[in-house]
Amino acid sequence: MIIMLLGAPGAGKGTQAVKLASILDIPHISTGDIFRSNIKEGTELGKLAASYINDGKLVPDEVTFSIVEDRLKKPDCDNGAILDGFPRTIPQAEMLDKFLASEGKKLDIVINIVIDENEIVERLSQRRVCPECKATYHLGHRPPKNGLKCDFCGTEVILRDDDQPDVIQKRFKEYHESTEPLIEYYKNKGNLIESQGVNGIEQSLNNTIKALINRKI
Ligand code: AMP
Numbered sequence: 001m002i003i004m005l006l007g008a009p010g011a012g013k014g015t016q017a018v019k020l021a022s023i024l025d026i027p028h029i030s031t032g033d034i035f036r037s038n039i040k041e042g043t044e045l046g047k048l049a050a051s052y053i054n055d056g057k058l059v060p061d062e063v064t065f066s067i068v069e070d071r072l073k074k075p076d077c078d079n080g081a082i083l084d085g086f087p088r089t090i091p092q093a094e095m096l097d098k099f100l101a102s103e104g105k106k107l108d109i110v111i112n113i114v115i116d117e118n119e120i121v122e123r124l125s126q127r128r129v130c131p132e133c134k135a136t137y138h139l140g141h142r143p144p145k146n147g148l149k150c151d152f153c154g155t156e157v158i159l160r161d162d163d164q165p166d167v168i169q170k171r172f173k174e175y176h177e178s179t180e181p182l183i184e185y186y187k188n189k190g191n192l193i194e195s196q197g198v199n200g201i202e203q204s205l206n207n208t209i210k211a212l213i214n215r216k217i
Contacts, residue, residue, distance in 0.1 A: 012115070056162060193212070
């Protein structure tokens with residue numbers, strides 16, 4: 001089963017995607033993570049991606065799609081995958097549909113994680129990530145136990161470049177212009193369900209699991 005998580009920046013897609021992938025035993029494909037690891041390794045893709053990401057912009061559709069296409073062709077995706085942060089534009093969604101159809105597959109379910117925008121801005125500005133093992137923290141609700149050191153590997157946790165306040169505003173603008181139209185796109189296709197991303201990770205994940213179990217599609 002191929003599942004995609006949709007939602008505004010900071011809606012908790014990544015956190016839920018990791019947990020769902022583990023529950024369903026299918027790979028988690030995060031375009032944001034793929035870009036970040038390429039940026040860290042200093043690859044050509046990383047250099048290109050950074051020039052967009054650090055400015056709150058989307059990486060071009062063709063570049064992003066070809067990464068996902070290559071990843072979905074790997075045998076570990078035979079039983080499905082959780083797509084996190086892709087597609088983010090209508091052209092990406094169309095390219096994905098075309099590719100999956102050519103493989104005799106389809107995007108089975110799109111889960112739209114709904115959350116209040118003010119809550120997200122607060123969450124993103126307080127978010128810290130471990131650049132080494134990718135653990136995430138919230139300085140208010142879930143800070144590292146030992147100052148700014150990651151609980152798992154001891155590396156100093158950081159504010160993502162794209163979580164800087166001015167970049168957050170640009171990411172929201174980009175979300176409203178390019179990604180939000182996907183809600184209508186998938187509603188029309190009949191594969192969209194909604195989950196309220198409220199009251200912390202556990203409650204949000206419970207909402208998603210309930211939405212998956214109770215879905216009419
Ligand atoms: P994320 O971790 O999903 O929030 O992604 C971080 C950044 O990577 C985004 O703000 C975009 O600049 C870029 N990115 C991730 N996924 C995509 C995508 N599907 N299309 C274009 N850019 C993307």
